[in-house]
Structure formats: C-alpha cells, structure tokens
Amino acid sequence: MGSAKKTSNTARQARIAEMRRAEEARDRRNRILTIAVSAVVVAGLVVGGVVLVRSQSDDSSSDTASDGKTSGEFVAGEDGVQTWKGTLGRNHVTEAVSYPAEPPVGGDHDQVWMNCDGDVYTKPLKNENAVHSLEHGAVWVTYTDKAPKAEVDKLAAKVKKTPYSLMSPDDKQKDPIMLTAWGHQRTVTGADDPNVDKFFEKFVQGEQTPEPGAACTNGLSE
DSSP, X not given: OHHHHHHHHHHHHHHHHHHHHHHHHHHHHHHHHHHXXXXXXXXXXXXXXXXXXXXXHHHHHHHTOOOXXXXXXXXXXXXXXXXXXXXXXXXXXXSOOOOSSSSOOSOSBOSSOBOOEEXXXXXXXXXXXXHHHHHTTOEEEEEOTTSOHHHHHHHHHHHHTOSSEEEEEOTTSSSSEEEEETTEEEEOXXXXXXXXXXXXXXXXXXXXXXXXXXXXXXXXXX
C-alpha cells in the first residue's frame, strides 16, 4: 500500500513538473509572439491608425458579452464532493458576475486570472479572477475566520508546494475550510483531513479542467 502511494505521488510530481516545463516554454513563445505582434501593431498605426482603433473597439465589445449563463445545481457524491450538474458559462466579462455558489465553481469570469502557481493570498480575491484560475485547472483553498490558524498555516504550506493551486480567505462561504475546482467543491475539517490530498490528487489539472495546461502565472498577484 505504502509503495503504491509513493509511486502515485512520484508520478503526480513528475506530471506537475512536466506541466511547469511546458508552461515555461509556452511563456517564452508568448513573449516572442508579443514582440512580433507589437511590431505589427506599430506598423499598423503608421499605415492606418483609425482602422486599428476601430478594430480594437470591436474586440472590446466581444469581451463584454455574457450570454453563456450558468444554470444547474450541486449533486452530492458518496465521497463528499459536490459536483455541479448543468451549465457553467465561460465568457470573458468586465462586469461583476452573480454566482450561485460561494466560492463559485465556474461560470463567466474576468479575462485575467489570479496567479495560481502555489500562491497564498492573505486578502479575499475577486471571484471573477479566481474562477479564471479554476478554468486553468487550479484547486482553490478558501477559509473563514472560524478556521483554526494552525490549520490555515498547514494548508498554506501545502499550497505553496503545489503548482496549479491557490489559497485565500473567504468569510462569505458557509464552512470554515473549503476546496474548489472547476465544477467541484467540498468541505474539509483541516489540513490533516485525508480528503485534502484526495481532492488535490484528483482535481489539480484534473479531467474537469476546461483549459488543461493553460498558464497559472503572468496573471494577477493581488
């Protein structure tokens, strides 16, 4: 049993390391692409600034669309995980979103994600940014002021060692400590609750991820 668990953890760490290497390579490509695009934009401004401004205005309008509304309900599993059965919108929006759950498990969201490369935040996050992190396959750990500080500290240490995870306070949620992934959520009793490791193992870049391998860096850091 111990050997099998060790093998599983080793495989998981190897998978996360490979995802991190892929993300770093993708970031390098994105920087090169950004430089190239910037050069094209400058040239476009020289040739036809008015056309460029009009094009940007059209793109901005499409970013504020919010026609992919969330609908459905939670269904409780035998393992204690609440799974959202229904539709979760995935549009990028600029306005505030009214989510049916706290913390939200998905839905329309801001176009910029919260950094989720083992990031621990000490202040509540804007849901619209954190939901974007969930879309990238992150697990979000949240807690209220009723959670024991010792448990919060131990959970923070776990998050800091886990790419594609983030943590923040949320006094609006119903339970002291909760774990959230895209479309999934559960309550845990503390850092030593075995369900913490089970949830991380299953949902960090899990099958539920709408955009597997998408970046958890270069987003918002506060």
